[in-house]
Amino acid sequence: MSVPPPPSKDFIREIIDEDLASGKHDSTVTRFPPEPNGYLHIGHAKSICLNFGIAEEYGGRCHLRFDDTNPTKEDVEYVDSIKEDIQWLGFDWGDHIYFASDYFSKLYDWAVHLIKEGLAYVDDQSAEEMRENRGDLQTPGVESPFRNRTEEENLDLFEKMKRGEFKDGEKVLRAKIDMAHPNLNMRDPVLYRIVHAEHHRTGDEWCIYPMYDFTHGQSDALEYVTHSLCTLEFENHRPLYEWFLDNLPVPSRPRQIEFSRLSLNYTVMSKRKLLQLVQENYVSGWDDPRMPTVSGIRRRGYPAEAIRNFCKTIGITKYKSTNDIALLENSVREVLNRTASRFMAVLDPIKVIVTNYPEDQVEEFDAVINPEYPELGTRKVPFSRELYIERDDFMEDPPKKFFRLSPGKEVRFRCAYFLKCNEVVKDDEGNITEIHCTYDPETRGGENPPDGRKVKATIHWVSAAHAIDAEVRLYDRLFQHEAPDKDGDFLQHLNPESLSVLSNAKLEPNLGKVELGETVQFERLGYFCPDLDTSVEKPVFNRTVGLRDSWAKAQKKK
């Protein structure tokens, strides 16, 4: 009898297991701390899945906390979109929504506390002077001439900073740590800066704002966060994070643990670059289906479950890796194969006339909704004398391995009949305008006929008289370069063919009932979803992702 091995856990969950086993904590509290200055992207989704996932698995909680300490960059618009995205991903913060700005007065008191302990001082140096005196990676910094002000003077000055008696940048409050510290973050970091700006929540109540470092750990402590999970670039901030916890009367002792952020090939992820794509109109907006934003992915038709599965498969480590976008697409296909209803749609239509089929006859065939779940039943698809098929599914002079329709050849029209091509009609310029076929009544429903005849291909079709006209948008990767951040300007690597619009698509009538938010399969083509731009007059579908296509792959190799 073999016992299945326990599922392997990432290093963060192992730490949590130990902390729970040792009794250091008896429950877990994590947090997702976005700054409301932009839209969430799939990298954030990784962090959301980690933090909220841990809360679910351990029966703990995960706080949503907006890190809103910089009024010049932040806005409520972002708060709302961030909340929507987290919910869409399938997570719930319950009552635990917080704002760092709720702690401003507590943080102010703690700053005063540090001054009284002789651990903070008001500095009059300009930003430039501070930079010069900070030293660099190899050389120690120089202490500020204002470093040894008296407690009274510091208290007075800090009070005046708060009251608005100074202009932006005139003074800052700094921690008094060590100007020669090998970690630059410890060289008397700034705690408070003066910013006369309207804050999206506190209005003009404050004109001094705490820095990230002076806010984050203390906020964690105030919320009794046990494990504060962040990305690798905060590793160098951990000593400072702990310095504040050591020197302030905080109510709890959170632990910061860093993990590697998500990166994907053929994708840019930095907020700055995504913003640039939007502002300079390389994409239609934050929710352009080509964007790696949560809203873009949603509009593209990726299911939330696929994102969650993807985050599970990439794991959590400290190793800076680049994930293959194919892995994400695989997660998407895996979910959609299970969940998407099947329909027929012709993207690039060419007309087929079934010459031996009665002119005004219409038959309805039963077509399976999802072959993975036959119990879901069937839908009715109308068939008539005039049909559309995919231009790619016909070749007048086919290569050897081409199984689809060509002169003299017979194929199955999915769920309908075997049709044989007898004639090709062309216009004056030689373009094919119609394909004339005959059907075999013995193959009704697409069944093999009694004579045992077989065909090598099944193709999709739409009845011309019943078709819904639609626009279909096909997306390809936004960047051609595997690492668009490398080799100069990332904009140079934009894929000029990342979007192609097909305005003459023909849809099976059932497709008129697909609702926004649902992703379906167009058989043999891929997964598609109605776009936000869709209207009764003009349905618009986005291609979420294509089906694996071994025929196309074989062609490309030649």
Next chain:
RNA sequence: AACUCCGUGGUGUAACGGUAGCACAACAGAUUUUGGUUCUGUUUGUCAAGGUUCGAAUCCUUGCGGAGUUGCCA
């Protein structure tokens, strides 16, 4: 040549001193009323050199390579 962190197939991720496994990708085949799905098989890996040990991806030493850090951003 500061400090911190990280090196396992093409990509990502396991193995916690005891057979280097899994997923994706690639390739080959079987099945198929989607050239989809499913199934089977194949190829490819512990950064390097020493050391400890019966035994090292794992522990130690040195080297090599990569990343982050010099905002009054987060």
